Amino acid sequence: MPIRPENRHRYPSNWKAISLRIRTVRAAGRCECHGECGRGTHTGRCPNHNGAPAYGTGSKVVLTVAHLDHTPEHSHDANLRAMCQGCHLHYDLDHHAETRAATRRAAIQATGQLALDDPAA
């Protein structure tokens, strides 16, 4: 997953080395997702290997490193998972959907609160 420029400063300065070590040494080039992605298309550990055709789609696997708590500042090993793009995307999609829902809830609550506070309402 490419790092967005506005988030780059949140990553440790040695992120490239950390990411490489997780993908090549710890994961040995294989996706480390054991279902955390929630897409339910693989049981047990995801079979995708970096550079190999992905199961299902056959497109080339690009191994990435995901932050389990979606916080780049937390780049310690326990919070990191090597993930193929399919797992990583799905993992982040869930998170983004949650974030959007929370934002929407907050906006609705804020509106309700404003309406209650507004004597003209």
Ligand SMILES: [Zn+2]
């Ligand atoms: Zn995977």
Ligand SMILES: [Zn+2]
């Ligand atoms: Zn997965």
